[in-house]
Amino acid sequence: MADDGMLLNFELGDAPLTSQVKFKGGRWRDRVKAQRSAKQSHQHNAARPDDSARPAKRPRTDDGDYHKYAKMPRTADAPAPAAPKPPSHAMKTGQISSGLFTSNPTAVTDFDRPPAEEAEPTIPSNAPLSEEAENFQALGLSRRVAQHLAAKLEMKAPTAIQKNTVPQLIKEDSDAFLQAETGSGKTLAYLLPIVHRIMALSLNEDGTPKATKVHRNSGLFAIILAPTRELCKQIAAVLEKVLRCAPWLVCTTVIGGESKKSEKARIRKGVNILIATPGRLADHLDNTKVLNVGTVRWLVLDEGDRMMEMGFEDDIKTIVGKIRADKLLKENPDGVVLDGVLPARRVTVLCSATMKMNVQKLGEISLEDAVHITASKSELEKDAEAGTEAGTEAAFAAPSQLKQSCIIVPAKLRLVTLIALLKSTFSRKGSVMKAIIFISCADSVDFHYELLKDTKPAVELPTPDASPAKPRNPHTDTTVAPAAYVTSPANPTVILHKLHGSLAQPVRSATLNAFSTCKDPAVLITTDISSRGLDVPAVDLVIEYDPAFAVPDHVHRIGRTARAGRSGRAVLFLLPGCEEGYTSILSSATPIAPQLYESTLQKGLASQVNLPSTAPSPETEKQSWTSRAEALQLHVEQRLLATPGFTPDDEDDKPEAKKGKGKTAWSKGGGKAKPKPQQDNPLLVSGRQAFRSHIRAYATHVREERVYFDITQLHLGHMAKAFGLREPPAGIGGGVSRRTHKGGKGEKDGKVGSGKVGGGRRDDEEDDGVGKVDEEAAKRMRMKMKMMMNAASEFNIG
Numbered sequence: 160m161a162d163d164g165m166l167l168n169f170e171l172g173d174a175p176l177t178s179q180v181k182f183k184g185g186r187w188r189d190r191v192k193a194q195r196s197a198k199q200s201h202q203h204n205a206a207r208p209d210d211s212a213r214p215a216k217r218p219r220t221d222d223g224d225y226h227k228y229a230k231m232p233r234t235a236d237a238p239a240p241a242a243p244k245p246p247s248h249a250m251k252t253g254q255i256s257s258g259l260f261t262s263n264p265t266a267v268t269d270f271d272r273p274p275a276e277e278a279e280p281t282i283p284s285n286a287p288l289s290e291e292a293e294n295f296q297a298l299g300l301s302r303r304v305a306q307h308l309a310a311k312l313e314m315k316a317p318t319a320i321q322k323n324t325v326p327q328l329i330k331e332d333s334d335a336f337l338q339a340e341t342g343s344g345k346t347l348a349y350l351l352p353i354v355h356r357i358m359a360l361s362l363n364e365d366g367t368p369k370a371t372k373v374h375r376n377s378g379l380f381a382i383i384l385a386p387t388r389e390l391c392k393q394i395a396a397v398l399e400k401v402l403r404c405a406p407w408l409v410c411t412t413v414i415g416g417e418s419k420k421s422e423k424a425r426i427r428k429g430v431n432i433l434i435a436t437p438g439r440l441a442d443h444l445d446n447t448k449v450l451n452v453g454t455v456r457w458l459v460l461d462e463g464d465r466m467m468e469m470g471f472e473d474d475i476k477t478i479v480g481k482i483r484a485d486k487l488l489k490e491n492p493d494g495v496v497l498d499g500v501l502p503a504r505r506v507t508v509l510c511s512a513t514m515k516m517n518v519q520k521l522g523e524i525s526l527e528d529a530v531h532i533t534a535s536k537s538e539l540e541k542d543a544e545a546g547t548e549a550g551t552e553a554a555f556a557a558p559s560q561l562k563q564s565c566i567i568v569p570a571k572l573r574l575v576t577l578i579a580l581l582k583s584t585f586s587r588k589g590s591v592m593k594a595i596i597f598i599s600c601a602d603s604v605d606f607h608y609e610l611l612k613d614t615k616p617a618v619e620l621p622t623p624d625a626s627p628a629k630p631r632n633p634h635t636d637t638t639v640a641p642a643a644y645v646t647s648p649a650n651p652t653v654i655l656h657k658l659h660g661s662l663a664q665p666v667r668s669a670t671l672n673a674f675s676t677c678k679d680p681a682v683l684i685t686t687d688i689s690s691r692g693l694d695v696p697a698v699d700l701v702i703e704y705d706p707a708f709a710v711p712d713h714v715h716r717i718g719r720t721a722r723a724g725r726s727g728r729a730v731l732f733l734l735p736g737c738e739e740g741y742t743s744i745l746s747s748a749t750p751i752a753p754q755l756y757e758s759t760l761q762k763g764l765a766s767q768v769n770l771p772s773t774a775p776s777p778e779t780e781k782q783s784w785t786s787r788a789e790a791l792q793l794h795v796e797q798r799l800l801a802t803p804g805f806t807p808d809d810e811d812d813k814p815e816a817k818k819g820k821g822k823t824a825w826s827k828g829g830g831k832a833k834p835k836p837q838q839d840n841p842l843l844v845s846g847r848q849a850f851r852s853h854i855r856a857y858a859t860h861v862r863e864e865r866v867y868f869d870i871t872q873l874h875l876g877h878m879a880k881a882f883g884l885r886e887p888p889a890g891i892g893g894g895v896s897r898r899t900h901k902g903g904k905g906e907k908d909g910k911v912g913s914g915k916v917g918g919g920r921r922d923d924e925e926d927d928g929v930g931k932v933d934e935e936a937a938k939r940m941r942m943k944m945k946m947m948m949n950a951a952s953e954f955n956i957g
């Protein structure tokens with residue numbers, strides 16, 4: 160999409176606020192005096208030639224308040240951005256939109272800290288070790304496997320966790336607990352020793368074949384459990400690559416969302432390593448007679464903590480119980496002796512970047528005298544020296560090379576700041592290829608995807624010039640599309656993807672595949688379904704638009720970048736106020752650099768924004784970033800309010816059409832109105848639904864972190880703007896919506912609901928629960944949210 164093809168084609172003008180400031184109370188003389196002085200200061204501001212050149216200053220807002228700003232940077236090389244101006248757009252009667260830059264809460268964060276970019280370059284903590292010092296053969300793997308890794312997978316040296324795990328699992332038969340950073344190669348750390356030992360049933364140490372060769376029907380030797388279908392498929396893909404050096408061995412997956420019949424058929428044909436989601440495996444153990452677990456020697460729980468926290472311990476206990484109930488066979492039905500080559504006992508391996516050894520539930524799934532294996536030996540030694548239980552004190556650190564920052568953004572400005580951030584991210588060719596945006600719930604993912612995608616008629620997705628056109632995959636019709644807004648002349652094509660657990664499995668798989676293989680710059684908008692284990696190497700940026708529900712989830716989300724020694728960047732969006740304290744509980748090798756949202760807006764909106772589907776209209780004068788931000792927000796709000804079936808030319812007939820000063824994309828037309836269809840704009844419906852789900856999701860932060868994510872502090876009216884809504888929809892926080900609709904405090908000054916969730920109405924009987932966040936309600940809400948946010952389908956029970 161060419162940059163000039165889609166312009167921010169309306170201009171709001173830089174004129175200052177024109178609304179009258181009303182003063183109430185006190186003596187009339189004082190009121191007149193105050194009124195006069197306000198008017199003078201207003202005229203003074205208006206006389207200024209270039210607002211954007213003004214130093215940061217607190218401008219007056221339309222409600223007579225002074226606007227407070229976060230501290231500006233005082234370093235010479237980081238000049239303070241221009242102060243945002245008061246709103247300059249007038250809305251038509253009945254449609255009041257609060258200004259973006261007014262009445263925003265003040266950030267308390269100290270922005271004087273040097274940004275992460277200026278910090279010393281760090282040595283990657285999850286990279287492979289040097290080839291001179293380490294190699295796979297030295298760890299005890301056969302030459303065949305080591306050569307295969309080097310030649311076919313381009314892996315010459317192990318990572319630290321592989322170096323510490325492989326010899327242990329090859330030589331010893333004890334349970335193991337693997338804990339290492341995201342992207343540090345834990346998958347191969349447990350797969351390689353398993354494959355090596357199963358291969359040893361058929362091969363002598365020198366690589367010559369033994370008299371008896373095992374094959375796919377020789378028995379199931381290992382079961383690997385993972386919480387999501389995507390992760391299961393990914394592990395299977397890695398294992399298949401490894402097994403190319405032992406093609407007589409077979410692995411397969413049994414996961415939800417696929418035909419049980421075909422899974423049964425695959426099991427019947429024979430499988431040596433099975434990768435499964437817990438629910439589906441428990442089902443097969445009950446119902447698939449041919450699934451014989453007598454030969455199983457390894458049970459691996461990848462992302463074990465996630466499975467436990469999501470309530471899969473029952474399934475896992477069932478699985479462990481069933482496996483144990485089957486007598487351990489010393490030799491397989493063909494007479495191949497297993498003991499001596501495979502472990503003499505059943506070995507359980509637990510694996511995660513964020514799991515504490517002392518989690519009580521782990522005891523329940525039989526981790527006996529487990530060895531704690533980490534990436535750094537010193538940690539093990541430290542534990543031994545201190546006599547502490549291994550892993551109890553381990554901090555869940557992100558890879559050291561991952562640069563983390565946070566933007567403290569007032570709720571109203573969240574959406575425009577996100578767009579600005581993406582736009583500046585893709586402003587240079589090749590600097591960022593893939594970005595992931597984490598959002599709290601599926602409804603909100605759907606809304607943001609629909610909003611950000613280009614609305615031009617569906618066309619074949621562009622492919623690189625030289626490559627032949629890719630055949631269209633019907634599964635990605637509703638989940639992959641070119642993006643609007645965030646493109647730039649350097650990157651005229653950015654492909655948007657969405658992924659959440661409410662999508663059908665073929666759609667999920669096809670979308671993830673499309674994102675992984677996309678040759679153009681790509682954005683994935685997703686829920687936590689993508690936070691665990693997913694390995695898409697070219698992800699350069701992770702944006703946590705909604706903070707994670709718990710710190711471990713944050714660690715996993717940001718761990719989708721900076722994998723295996725590569726660099727990466729993570730940006731966390733926080734609201735001013737109590738959310739700012741959240742960074743204090745996040746551990747990071749380098750300080751989490753706070754960023755001014757003003758700088759992000761200024762950078763991202765320095766040039767025109769490509770809007771979807773509207774006729775181009777050249778800018779008549781240079782707009783400041785604040786005007787662009789306001790215009791962008793206005794454009795989004797008007798998109799949501801546009802009546803379906805109306806063309807831009809019909810806009811004059813629309814009640815919200817903005818007339819007078821400033822042009823909209825639609826204000827030039829004078830066409831005759833067509834009859835109004837009755838249905839609501841789907842984008843508006845989606846925005847409302849997303850808002851509701853977002854607010855409900857907000858109540859599900861874990862208890863320890865609710866001090867930072869206090870739902871009673873959430874300003875619904877401001878948050879609604881981030882969904883392109885001019886007021887919070889009914890049905891969320893009963894008290895608040897009633898207050899807004901009945902013209903309570905929220906409406907008194909003609910603004911969008913200024914009430915906060917809960918607020919004075921926490922005891923409201925009809926409140927839907929969001930306002931009353933007591934322990935029980937929050938617990939119920941979390942359970943419900945887990946269901947709503949795809950947990951059920953995400954974790955594939957049955």
Ligand SMILES: Nc1ncnc2c1ncn2[C@@H]1O[C@H](COP(=O)(O)OP(=O)(O)OP(=O)(O)O)[C@@H](O)[C@H]1O
Nearest residue numbers: 287314316317318341342343344345346692694723
């Ligand atoms: N020895 C190695 N040399 C080079 N690359 C490697 C090596 N081992 C693993 N990798 C690569 O590192 C990436 C991350 O590996 P993996 O997915 O196993 O990490 P992880 O520790 O399981 O991460 P997470 O905790 O996020 O699941 C993969 O792309 C993998 O191919």
